[in-house]
Amino acid sequence: MSKKDRKRVLAQIWGTPTSHDIDMVDEGDQIVVFSNYRGIINWWMEIFKTYYPNIKCREKGDVIKIKPTVGVTIKLNKTTKLMRVSGKDHWPWFVDTFEALLEVGNGDAIELPSDGGSVSENSVTRYLQLNKEDEEVQDLLDRIPDGGGIMHHEFIMRLWKTLLDDWFGVGANVFVVTPRIDSERLFTIMLLMIRNKGTGFKVTLMTPFKQDGDRFDKIMDKTKRRMKEVKTAQDSRLVSDVKLQWVINTLEIKHEDFSTNFVAAYKDEEAEVLTTTAHFHKAHFHHQQKDNVCYNRLSPHDLRKNYLLPLDIGSNVL
Known part of the structure; x- marks a missing residue:
């Protein structure tokens, strides 16, 4: 898939309704998802635990590592608030699954407080x-x-x-x-x-x-x-x-x-x-x-x- 087509797919995924603003960047070997909201890492963790009830997490320092499926690794950084999705199958997993994850997150109707404004929406x-x-x-x-x-x-x-x-x-x-x-x-x-x-x-x-x-x-x-x-x-x-x-x-x-x-x-x-x-x-x-x-x-x-x-x-x- 060309970079232009990948950008078009990511744009469609980003258009999924969310209770607050997120953004994402395709870096080729990984997709970086970010937000300026406090508690965003806990929010992601609740989503993953709901979608994957038996998921296991490893925490080292500020980084939480999750493997939702074979060929996909997710790293959540509690300091930078970044989510990095990588692995040889990270792209098909992201395309097939991420919209569903965002929809799970919509079950939380309370908007999370921000750290002085979000990356895009508040700006x-x-x-x-x-x-x-x-x-x-x-x-x-x-x-x-x-x-x-x-x-x-x-x-x-x-x-x-x-x-x-x-x-x-x-x-x-x-x-x-x-x-x-x-x-x-x-x-x-x-x-x-x-x-x-x-x-x-x-x-x-x-x-x-x-x-x-x-x-x-x-x-x-x-x-x-x-x-x-x-x-x-x-x-x-x-x-x-x-x-x-x-x-x-x-x-x-x-x-x-x-x-x-x-x-x-x-x-x-x-x-x-x-x-x-x-x-x-x-x-x-x-x-x-x-x-x-x-x-x-x-x-x-x-x-x-x-x-x-x-x-x-x-x-x-x-």
């Missing part, structure tokens, strides 16, 4: 400057006049970001439609996806293939570079290769030519749509720009009929 949250306690979605929606109105660029960006976060968080089917998008806004969408992984959301980005003379591919390439370059306060990468690959696997991108802007979502029998004259682009968010904003609740059927089907998207909406 992503800080980078996005999202605080649900200070700014609920409804508080922002209540500021939009009945029938819509003209709003400031900072408010539109805050509402756009908070709405997407809320929709991703409840596992909705989300649509981002804009004739112009820059790498910073695309980066924000990707971070919001990472922050809310495991909720079962689906997301479609609809944007023209060419924008301002540039192909969308260039915008995507710039966004990928940004994701690799942005660092946390601990000088580690904000987004690992596995998480980047998961985003690429998950984000559905469609290209059409149009000149409308909206974000919308549906879940069960409810749908919402925010329409605006603001492109999701720095030209509308980095200047003293003012644009029209209108928010509506409607049925998934009307969302499909009035907003999605005219753009040839949303054929799976009832």
